[in-house]
Each structure stands twice: as C-alpha cells, then as structure tokens.
Amino acid sequence: MSEAAFRDLYRRLRDQAPEGGEYRRGALERLTPERVAAAAAGVRSGRTVSLAAPIETTAGPDDPEPATHRMVAPAPGEAEAPGLHFARDRFAMNVHGDADSHLDALCHVIFDGELYGGVPASSVTPDGADALTVDLVRDGIVGRGVLLDIPRLRGVPWLEPGDTVTAEDLAAAEAAQEVTTGPGDLLFVRVGHRRRRRSLGAWDAAQARAGLHPEAMPFLAERRVAALGSDGNNDTAPSPVAEVPFPVHVLAVHAMGLHLMDYLDFEELVPVCEQLGRWHFLCVIAPLRLPAATGSPVNPIAVL
Template identity: 85%
Template sequence: MSEAAFRALYRRLRDQAPEGLDQRRGALGRLTPERVVAAAAEVRCGRTVSLAALIETTPGPDNPQPASHRMTAPTSGQHDAPGLRFALDRFAMNVHGDADSHLDALCHVIFDGELHGGVPASSVTPDGAGALTLDLVRDGIVGRGVLLDIPRLRGVPWLEPGDHVTTEDLVAAETAQKVTVGPGDLLFVRVGHRRRRRSLGAWDAAQARAGLHPTTMGFLAERRVAALGSDGNNDTAPSAVAEVPFPVHVLAMHAMGLHLMDYLDFEELAPECERQDRWHFLCVIAPLRLPAATGSPVNPIAVL
C-alpha cells in the first residue's frame, strides 16, 4: 500500500467519526449503558475464559526485556520463625512488548506530531501522559465480544508471519461463524500467533508476524466497533505501508479512537466457541489504574 493511499484512508476514517462522539473517550463512547445491558444477556452457561497469555519472565527472541518478578519477603532464615510473616514480591514490565497481553491507551500513538483528536504530542512528558491516558478506562470496558477466527476460516492452524487478514476474510468469517459484528462490539481477531508460538517456539515477532491489513479498518468503521484485540500485534510485519511501520495502530487509535489489545490468547476461547457454536459473549476488560500511563497489562474475561 502506498503512503499516499494510506494517508487518504487515514483522512477518510478520521473525518467520518460520528458527530457527538466524545473525542476524549474515542470509540468507547459507543458502549452505551443500553449496549452494556444487552451484552450481559449474552451469558448462557456462565463459563469464564481468560483471553490473556501468561506473563513471562524469561528472555526470548520476541521478549528481550521480559517482565521481572522477585520475592522481597520472607528473607533467608525467616521461613520457620515463630509468629506472623507475609510473603511479598515486586513486579515490573515493559508494557508495549511483543509477548505479553496488554491494552494500548489512546495516548500511545503519536502521528505527525499529534495524538488522537488533534491533542498535541507535547502532552506526553517524561512524567507521564497528560491526555487520552489509561485513566479513560478506569471503570473498565464491558460489552459484547465477538471472536472472528481467521485460521479456522482458511482451514489452517495459524497464519504465517507476514500474512494479512483482509476485509474479505472478516466478512467470510462472519458468515462461516454465523455472527455479525455490530455497533459497540469488542472485536477480537484470531491469527493463531499463540498456537504457532507454542508449536514452533518463539521468534522475533517485531520483524515478522501476521496481522490485519490497513484496509480492514474500513470494515471496523462501518460496523462501528468500540475496541479491537488480536492474539498478535494487530499490525502485520513487515508493514503493508513501507513508510509507516504500524499502520493499523495509526488508523485504529489515532484516526478512529479505538483502544487496541495486543498479544491476547484465544487458544482456550476458540475451542469453547466452536463447541457451543456461538462466537459472541459478554467480555469484561479491567486494566490497572495507572492514570498517566500509555498502556497496561490486561486480562480480558469472556463470559459465555
């Protein structure tokens, strides 16, 4: 895709944002109380499924700076001491890596010197972001989740790195799974990244990964989804736009105001949806309360 075509698509998606939508909340404004109530009615059997991968603390080709976890108490010699003791630990991570499940706040993407909605990039300082931060989702994201399984559609276990999910794939998956993505939905797109990683081992996903083609953002805009998540990075590598490394991030977050969730895990959810022949569910997403942050580790829960 040429840079000129990308920028034309960017302008079209940015300019067709509905009037009255709160730019500070982006597409989350589509999650009206009525839609949340309707999403609660999606629950049938009460089965809960995590959509997050295990946080890893061992370095790998896709995770050179893994999360760190260490015990701070009890110290040596305290284990058998009489009286009360507490086990204590400390945790730190690089939120926007290529291995751990995380949610991107709208301040994460800077494009042409601005954040979503024309907010100046200078609002992001060494002390934290001053606008469009994780605080926008402090009350969580709750709505109807829809999983579109592209490897299932194509009859393969996973998409190979570099392969693109197209708009035609998304529409065909809807038909095959007897589900329709609609306004306010939380759309999850499986490319099989986690299954490939477990089967073949980790690789440098920064250089090669399956993802959505930038033109699929037109489908998301047409269906008026509220958020997007994938078991990959959402963006393909190498990029479909040579001059823009993460075109889906730019289009979804910067132009459309969509919160993104990267590197989720659908390998438990997809078989359960298959078994129930039902690919929509209540979804509850609760990021950490980090008011000036650009993202958070996340553990979305599907309730079927």
C-alpha cells in the first residue's frame, strides 16, 4: 500500500469518526448505557474467562525489557518471628511492549504532530500526558464483545508472521461463526499469536507478526465498533505501508478514536465459545487508574 493511498484512507476514516463528545472519548461514545445493558442481558452461562496473558518477567526475543517483580518484605527471618508481618512486593513494566496484554490510550499515537482529534502533541510531556489519557476509561469499558477467529476460518492453528487479515476475512469469519459485529461492539480479532508463541517459542515480534491490513479498517468503521483488541499487536510486521510502521495504530487510534488492546490471549476463550456455540459475550475491561498514562496493563474478562 502506498503512502498516498494510506493517507487517503486515513482522511476518509477520520472524517467518519465520532467527535468524541465533551471528554473526547472517541469511539467509546458509541457504547451507550442501553448497549451496555443489552450486553449484560445476553449473559447465559455466567462463565467468566480472562483475555489476558500472564505478565512476563523473563527477558526474551520479543520482550527485552520484561516486567520486574521483587519482594520488599518480609526481610529474611522476619516471617518466622512472633507477631504480625506483611508480605509486600513491587512491580514495574514497559506497558507498550510486545509480550504483555495492554490497552493503548488515545494519547498513545502521535501522527503529523497531533494526537486524536487534533490535540497538539505537545500535550505529551516528560511528566506524562495532559489529554486523552487512560483516565478517560477510569470507569471501565463494558459492552458486547465479539471474537472473530481468523485461523479457525482458514483451517490453520495460527497465521504466520507477516500475514494480514483483510476486510473479507472479517466478513467471512462473521458468516462462519454466525455472528454480526454491530454498533458499540468491542471487536476482538484472533490471529493465533499466543498459540504460535507457546508452540514454537518466542520470536522478535517487533520485526515479524500477523495483524490487520490497513484496508480492513473500513470494516470497523462500517460496523461502528467501540474498541479493538487482538492477540497480536493489531499491526502486521513488516508494515504493508513502507513509510508508516504502524498503520493500523494510526488509523484506529488517531483517525477513528478507537482504544486498542494488544497482545491479549484468546486460547481459553475459543473452546468455550465453540462449546456454547456463540462468539459474543459481555466483556468487562478495567484499566488501572493512571491519570497521566498513555496505556495500562489490562485483564479483560469475557462473561458468557
């Protein structure tokens, strides 16, 4: 895809995007209380499934800066002493890495000197972001989740790094799974990244990974989805647009106002969906309250 074609697509999607309301919530404006209530009413079995992977604390080819976790108490020998003691620990992570499940805030993507909605990039400072931060979703993202399983559609265990998911793939997965993505839905696209990683081991996902093709994004605009998540990065590597390394991030976050969730894990959810014969569910997403942050670790919960 040429840069000129990409920029034309960017302009078209930006012009179709919701204004985001008073608080610039982007596509989350489509997630109305009525749609949340309808999603909750659709729960049948009450079964809950996590859509997050365990946080990595060991360095690997896709995670050179893993999260750190260390115990700060009790001190050696303290726990055996009489009286009350507490176990305490400290945790730190690179939120936007290529291994851990996380949510991208609307301030995460800077393109042509601006954030989503024309907010100046200068609002992101060394002390944090002043606008479009994770604080926009401090009350959570709750709605109808839809999982489209592309490897299942193609009859393979996973998509190989560098492969792309097209709009035709998404429409075909809807038909095969007898589900339709609609306004305000939280769309999850499985490429099989987690299954491949567990089967073959980690690799440098920054250089090679499966993801959506930029030309698939009008499908999301037509369906008027509220958020997008994948078990990969959402973007393909190498990029289909040589001049733009993360075109789906630019289109989703910057043009369309979509919160993105990267490196989720659908391997426990897929067999439950197959067993129940339904690929939609209530989804509850609760990022940490980090007022100046560009993203957050996240553990979405599917309720079926």
